[in-house]
Amino acid sequence: MASLKLAINGQTFNVDADPDATLLSVLREQLELTGSKYGCGEGQCGACTVLVDGKARRSCQTPVSTVADKSITTIEGLAKNDNLHPVQQAFLDEGAMQCAYCTSGMIMSAVSLLSFKPNPSEKEIVDYMQGNICRCGTQPRIIAAIRKAATAMRGARS
């Protein structure tokens, strides 16, 4: 057991955890941040995706001790003062979800992609999102939502 300080969604949490415990299990079991999902526990499906220093990480493959000094963002921390992040808004607008169990991982991956690729081509979106599984078959709408969010975010910046 180790005492760890975690910076999550702009807040600091002190947790006692096995250093090898996964970030996903700490988020879900100790901090009640259940928006990040368990889908496979092997980094194969992307449902557990969070941002670590702004980049997408599979939290089920991330030992919690390795992110103690980093900035972690989960789906719960994406909206600011009740204003949805443009990617969240685009997923809503495009109806880019069915059972929506994959949605938080999809959104976090998309936010990461758009942070370094503000105007991705369809192929770049597909390649980047390849590691995220949607069993309901909503992929075309997810691609459309990411394109829409990209446009909205470029508009907001200019």
Next chain:
Amino acid sequence: MTRKSQLPIPLDPERYELRAPASYVFESNRREFFQFLGAGVFIACAASKASAFQESGGGRRNSEELPKEIDAWLHIGEDGGITAFTGKVEVGQNIRTSLTQAVAEELKVSVDSIRLVMGDTQLVPFDMGTFGSRTTPVMNLQLRRVAAAARDTLVDLAAKQWSVDRARLMASDGQVFDPQTKRSLPYAQIVKGQQITQRLPAEDPLIPASDWKIAGQPLPKVNGRDFVTGKHRYPSDETLPGMLYGKVARPTAFNATLVSAETRAAEQLSGVTVVRDGNFVGVAAPTSAIAEQALSLIRLQWKAEPQPSNAELFEYLKKNQSPRDRDEGPVAKKGDVQKALTSAAHKVQQTYNINYIAHAPLEPRAALAEWNGDQLTVWTGTQRPFGVRGELATAFHLPEDKVRVFMPDTGGAYGGKHTGDAAIEAARLARAAKKPVKVVWTREEEFTWAYFRPAGVIEVTSGIDADGKITSWEFHNYNSGAAGISTYYDIPNQLIEFHPANSPLRQGSYRGLAATANHFAREVHMDELAHAAGIDPLEFRVKNLKEERLREVFVKGGEKFGWSKPKPKNHGYGVGGGYEKLGYVATFVEVAVDRGTGDVKIQRVLTAFDCGAIVNPDGLRNQIIGANIMGLGGALFEAVEFENGRILSNHFASYRVPRFRDVPPMDALLVDRKDLPSVGAGEAPIVGLAPAIANAVFDAVAVRLRGMPLGPLLVSHGYRFA
């Protein structure tokens, strides 16, 4: 509006639908409801006309007893809030949205004033389960009836309050309006201080689809914001104070029996409870990590019998037919297939093999169980909350009214979550630990200990006359099921039979169930016949089809797809379609082949679909495209590998499901029949894809693929899907 279509085929028996027990216990009366919901107007809808008449014999108003068979009920509160109750559940088909639309339409209120309570066995009317695409044809209609009756009751009450003739009053925008005096009364005010219950006969006038304003429109997921913010709690997210995490020790093979168990080391861990009960061994611990550690300390010896592998699957299914559990006989038998075959101009005889596939919902099975004395409450993801209640009652020797099953909107099911396995495991551990216990299956458990879509062998022998009319049709399905087994083509001589087998794997429902296998065999075989006759495959289908609605999706789909337009060199077109769960579907596929590399690429897919009057075109499109994308897996590459009672393909790395790169451009043609009843769309759109791909491959490279998945078969011919 005058065209009427008669459904030509009765619904096929759903052999593998796991059904809830027929017994029914009705626990609540109206007093409890008003305690729970506050004053207002409460409307209950009888499941059948007969029971409505029977129950309403003693007068319709203010009766203490509710009818025994109810499909839906609805409450309008003093705050204007409307709560509708249904036993149907939400697993991504977005019925929470489409059913809300139906209520809003008939009650003349905004969508956001309605709360839909789903799948809570203590609050909602009994429901067998959410399967078989029954929500839209049955529950949507019932909720509309309830809402229409509520609207009538509100108008009655307003008329009484104003002492005017009710006939001149209208309901709209959540109020009753008097055009003569220009007065209006909001529903909230009308129901103030009332405690009215009403049962209705199941025949109240409904608003025709052509006049719909809220239904029939695209409406986004009603609680969508909760999903994009991570706020929604799925079954696996549920927690309770003091909750423990449960894990189950799995046998080394299917049907193994426990010989010995050494559990002392695990029991010595702090806060850990170990349960051994027959073949069940499980642990409950304060964290999932400690539960895993405890499990790893347990030493078990299992005894298992040798079992077949997927390498010998198809022979096994044909050799191991199970004794009939009911006197079935052929599904269809007319004319004389042998005689007709003898005089046929062309004959085709072929066999089609279908592998087992897994549902692999992204949220694995999960349950949280809590005991209060002998009262058991379980939160779990299931398509049959009442069925799981029955399973729990049986497992723990409780009356059903001691068990409450609650089903939060769940992360996918596709026919895979009919049973209460995780619920029973969590409840067993919780009883021993005397604390709430949550069990979430691992992906490996989900791939191994759930059940599968049945594998099957299908043999078809057929003949056509010199004009290209099918004269003889003999169709035998071994094991995969009877759903969709009947042919919708117009054939005078038929023998169609389903032969159950002793399945080496646990098998059950799946989206479309056996209809996918039966449509695959039938629609590929149709292509083979068309080829033998030298007739265009689409023309051949239409030529042998009398059913008007099915012709229409084939013809309109073909037009939109551009079937008759010349195709690029090395491209192939394929079509497959049919009739399933009251919906009519035709799917068109274009493939392109690279002669150098042997790569075959799906260029585009179009599915034309008719499910009567469309309730939510946006949700419908999502279901049609979604079914096709999910169907790509079973069509191209999904197959469960198993050996000697173990599943070998038990991770996403070894069991490939469709991902972003696998998805070709997909389109849907919605045929909106406002003159016909609305039916479901969750299943039928999946059935045309696999045969359409196989037939497009044949068109492009003259290779006939007669099994699912197609991918490995294509490889054996020197090509591959890219």
